[in-house]
Amino acid sequence: MEKHFDINRGGFSIRSRLIVNDNDKSTRTFDDVVIVTHGFGSSKETAGTLHFGEHLTSKYKGFAVIAFDWPCHGMDARKKLTIDECLTYLTLVTEYAKEVMKAKRVYNYSSSFGGYLTLRYLIEKGDPFTKIALRCPAVCMYQSMMSYLSEDDKNKLRKGKEISVGFERKMKVDQSFFDSLKSFDVMKHEYFDFADSMLIIHGTKDEMIPIEESRRFAENNVIEFIPVEGANHPFQNPDHMALAIHKIIEFFHG
Numbered sequence: 065m066e067k068h069f070d071i072n073r074g075g076f077s078i079r080s081r082l083i084v085n086d087n088d089k090s091t092r093t094f095d096d097v098v099i100v101t102h103g104f105g106s107s108k109e110t111a112g113t114l115h116f117g118e119h120l121t122s123k124y125k126g127f128a129v130i131a132f133d134w135p136c137h138g139m140d141a142r143k144k145l146t147i148d149e150c151l152t153y154l155t156l157v158t159e160y161a162k163e164v165m166k167a168k169r170v171y172n173y174s175s176s177f178g179g180y181l182t183l184r185y186l187i188e189k190g191d192p193f194t195k196i197a198l199r200c201p202a203v204c205m206y207q208s209m210m211s212y213l214s215e216d217d218k219n220k221l222r223k224g225k226e227i228s229v230g231f232e233r234k235m236k237v238d239q240s241f242f243d244s245l246k247s248f249d250v251m252k253h254e255y256f257d258f259a260d261s262m263l264i265i266h267g268t269k270d271e272m273i274p275i276e277e278s279r280r281f282a283e284n285n286v287i288e289f290i291p292v293e294g295a296n297h298p299f300q301n302p303d304h305m306a307l308a309i310h311k312i313i314e315f316f317h318g
Contacts, residue, residue: 065083065084065085065086065088065089066081066082066083066084066114066117067081067082068080068081068082069082071132071156071157071160073156073159073160074152074156076149076152076153076156077141078132078133078140078153078156078157079108079132079133079138079139079140080108080130080131080132080133080157081108081109081113081130081131081132082128082129082130083113083114083117083118083121083128083129083130083131084121084127084128084129085121085122085125085127087125088121088125088126088128092165093165093166093167094126094127094128094165094166094167095126095167095168095169096124096126096127096128096167096168096169096171096316097127097128097129097130097161097165097167097169097170097171098117098120098127098128098129098130098170098171098172098173098316099129099130099131099132099154099157099158099161099170099171099172099173099193100113100116100117100129100130100131100173100174101131101132101134101154101172101173101174101175101178101179101181101182102131102133102134102137102175102176102177102178103175103176103177103178103200103202103297103298104176104177104202104209104230105137105229105230105231105232105233106137106138106175106176106298107133107137107138107139108131108132108133108138109138112298112299112305112309113129113131115305115306115309116129116173116309116312116313117129117131119309119310119313120313120316123313123317124313124317128165128167130157130160130161132153132157134150134153134177134178134181135149135150135153136230136233136235136236137233137235138233143235143236144226144235144236144237144238145229145235145236145237145241146240146241146244147181147184147241147244147245147248148244150181151181151184151185151188151189154181154182154185155185155189158170158192158193162192169194170192170193170194171193171194171195171196171197171316172193172195172196172197173196173197173198173199173312173316174196174197174198174199174201175198175199175200175201176199176200176201176202176272176273176297177202177205179198179199179200179201179202179203180201180202180203180205180250182196182198182201183198183201183203183250183253183255184248184250186255186258187248187253188248191257191258193261194261195261195262195263195315195316196258196261196262196263197262197263197264197265197311197312197315197316198262198263198264198265199264199265199266199299199308199312200265200266200267200270200272200273200278200297200299201250201264201266201273201278201281202272202273203250203251203273203277203278203281204250204251204273204274204277205245205250206242206245206246206249208272208273209229209242209245210242213227213229217229221238221239221242222239224238224239225238226238250281251277251280251281251284254285255285255287256285256286258285258287259285259286259287262287262288263287263288263290263311263312263315264278264281264282264287264288264289264290265289265290265291265292265308265311265312266278266279266289266290266291266292266295267291267292267294267295267296267297267299267304268291268292268293268294268295269294269295269296270295270296270297271296271297272297273297275291279291290311292304292307292308295308
C-alpha cells in the first residue's frame with residue numbers, strides 16, 4: 065500500500081510518499097524506516113522507488129519506506145534550488161521517521177544527487193542512519209553539473225544571473241549553488257567511520273557519473289562496492305534495477 069502526504073515541519077511542506085505492506089496499512093509506527101532519496105531532476109514517483117518499497121515491505125514485516133521530493137523537484141512548491149534547503153529536508157524527514165513513526169532504526173537509500181547530499185550530510189550534520197545504500201552516487205557532482213552547462217549559461221552565472229536547469233521540470237539556480245557544490249568535494253573527505261554501514265552500487269555503463277570515480281571513492285574509504293555490468297545511470301533495464309534492489313534489501317535486513 066502507498067499513500068501521499070506532506071511532512072509539515074520547520075515552515076516547509078515536504079511532499080512525501082509512504083509505502084507499507086497492506087497488512088500494516090493501519091499501523092502508524094514502525095521499528096524500521098527506510099528513507100529513499102532521488103537524483104537531480106527526478107522525483108519520489110519513480111517506478112524504481114515503488115518496486116523497492118513493495119519488495120522490501122512484502123518480504124520483511126515491520127518495514128516502512130518514505131520517499132520525498134527534494135526542493136524544486138516533483139511536486140515541491142519551491143522554485144530556487146539551494147543545497148542548504150536540501151540538507152534541511154533530509155533532516156526534517158529523518159526527524160519525522162524517528163519522532164512521529166517512532167522508528168528505532170532509520171536507513172537511507174539514495175541515488176545520484178541524493179547520494180551526494182547524503183554523503184555531505186554525514187560530514188556536515190552527522191550520521192542518524194543505521195545503514196546507507198548508495199546507487200550511482202554523484203561523488204563528482206560539481207564537475208558533472210558543470211559539464212552539462214552551455215557557455216551561455218556559464219556567462220549568465222558569471223554576471224550574477226540565475227539560470228534554469230532540470231529536465232521535465234525546470235528550477236532556478238545561481239552561482240552560489242555551484243559555489244556550494246564546489247566547496248564540498250566528496251572525494252576530499254574521509255568516510256572510514258561510516259564504511260561498515262555503507263554499500264555502493266554502480267553501473268558499468270553510467271554515462272553521467274563515471275564508475276571509476278565511484279569505485280575509487282569506495283576503495284579509498286574501504287566501502288563495499290558492487291558493479292552492475294551493463295547498467296546505465298538510472299538503471300533503466302528492469303533486470304539491473306531488480307539486482308540493485310535485491311542487494312540493497314539484503315544489506316539493510318542483514
